Amino acid sequence: MLRSLIPSFVADAIWPEHRQSWKLHPTSYLDGLRGIASVVVFICHYTEENHPSLIPSYGLNPDYSPSSWIQLPFVRIIFSGRPMVHIFFVISGFVLSYKPVKSIHSRNLDRCFSILSSSAFRRPIRLFGPCVVSTFLIMLMIQCGWLRTPLPTLTEQFWAWKNAVFHSITWPWAWDYDLRPGYDVHLWTIPIEFAHSMLLFMVILVFSRVRQLVRQSAVLCLMVYFLCCGKWAAFEFITGLFLAECHLLQGTHSKTWESSETLSSYVPPKPLLGTIAWTTLHLTIIATAVFVGGWPNFGAEETPGIRYFHETTPEPFASMDPLAPQKLWFALGASLTVWSCGEVRFIRRFLEGPLAQYCGRVSYALYIVHGPVLEIFQGFVVGHTWLPSQGEPDGMDYLPAMPATGVKALVGGESPMQRTFAWLAGLFILAPVVIWAADVFWRAVDNPMIVLGRKIEMLCLDDVDEYRPRQGFALAG
Structure with a gap:
């Protein structure tokens, strides 16, 4: 019991x-x-929830107060979460495509179809299962009074949770629209992930029997088509497919399903520009993506450098909605980042290191639990600066002055240095709590949900090649 309640690395x-x-x-x-x-x-x-003064671009604080160094270009990527979502989608397209495309290259279409069928069957369990558990726990915490304002009865709270799960989390019909799910608004990406996973499986199936040149040309055309339609998430998933096939073509691969017989080998050509120039190219790509990733939530038209990307955004992204321009550049930056990170040796070694690999194992759990954990603890950990009174003392809307609390009371928040130190101190306290919760959720919910998906698939599987009783069940008819 103790082992299950403490972080796995401890x-x-x-x-x-x-x-x-x-x-x-x-x-x-x-x-x-x-x-x-x-x-x-x-x-x-x-x-965003505790230090809004750090969100604007450097030098563009609305109250003209001095900016912190963490608001500088490139540095601000450490709290720029929106481009990370686009990286998630490109990686999902890559990882979900890797095995079926590898089987296509091994001339094993039966294996490809089996992988696609299995992945499509288990995908809703893998994506929705942990979210259903986490939001159910949030619903119970709300009813217990630990979070927000509860509804009058547990029955009402339960039906409100059911509606949020059905219409916002497991609802795939909105495609790339932010449904802002109740109980955990950060789960808005999950229905988008599911819908485009199904799209990806269909595209792989459609082009599984065609020649490689035809398949890659068609995938490129689809990528351009999706951008012309303003469908950034579809572009990212299909880009992942394209990158996965390019990855397979660059290395030596073999048929590993039934035997170790080498079916084909391909020696990657030496870079045309030379190793140093090639590495410099990829580092330039990553640096550009990091700069664009610092795109502010507002004021992009005033931010040096970002202003150029904002003004040159083509249609339909230029006029879809205020945030659409950044989605185009985030999509392009995420695609190039996933490609370049695999080509620069020291970056790849870091990403294959123990720290990054641990973060990768708990990544989905971390994404799911960080919202409610922050909501529970950040109020009294971070606190707020001194708040003056509002309204007339005899008025209905009068609010008395409130003294400073939490980290902000100890550090202050007047100068850039104080705001930066308060940001670091709150992060230093809350990060271990979030990692701990994610680690426990990963072992208690996320991993068992993967096993459950496999067990349900095996229980439902109809193997037409084996007409014999299995596990005590006789075949009828």
Whole structure:
């Protein structure tokens, strides 16, 4: 029981004989990248909800107060969560495509169809299962008075939770629209993830039997088509498919399903520009993506550098909605980042390192639990600065002055240095709590949900090649 309640890395240090070994695979760096992106999303929401003065671009604070150094270009990527969501989607397209495309290259279409069928069957359990559990726990905490204002009865609270799950979390019909789910608004990406996973599986199935050149040309055309339609999420998932096939073409791969017989091998060509120039190119791409990733939530038309991207945004993204221009550039930046991170050796080694790999393992759990954990603890940990009274003393809307509380009471919030230190101190206190909750949720809910999906699939599976009783059940007819 103790082992299950403490973080896994602490438990491994106490009981090393029970330590689970983790092996790297060809796409492990993507797990590390997804883990780092999840941490940035957590820092983003922590910053937006507790330190709004740090959100504007450097020098553009609305009250003309001095800006903090963490608002500078490039540096502000550490709390820019929106581009990380686009990285999630490109990685999902890559990872979900890797095995079926690998089987296509091995000339094993039966295996490809089996993988697609299995992935499509288990995808809703994998995505929705942990979210249903987490929002149900949030519903109970609300009813207990730990979060927000509860509804009068548990029955009303339950039906409100059911409606939120059905219409906002497991609702795939809105495609790339932000449904802002009740009980955890951060889960708005989950129905988008599910709908475009199904789209990805269909595209792989459609082009599984065609020649490689035709398939890659068609996928490129689809990528352009989705951008012309303003469908940024569809573009990102299909870009993941394209990158997965390029990854397979660059390395030596073999038929590993039934035997170790090498079916084909491909020696990647040397970079045309030379190793140093090629690395410099990818570092330039990543640096540009990091700069664009610092796109502010508002005031982009006034931000140096970002202003250029904002003004040159083509249609339909230029006029869809105020946030659409950033979605185009985030989509392009995420696609290039996923590609370049696999091509720069020291970045790939870092993403395959123990820290990034651990973040990758708990990334989905971290994404799910960080919202409610912050909502519970950030109020009294971070607190607020001194608030003056509002309204007339005899008026109905009068609010008395409130003394400073939490970290902001200890540090203050007048100068940029005080605001930055308060940001760091609150993050230093809250981050271990969020990581701890994510680690427990990962082992108690996320991993068991993966196992449950496999068990349900095996229970429902109809193997037409084996007409014999299995597990005590006789075949009828």
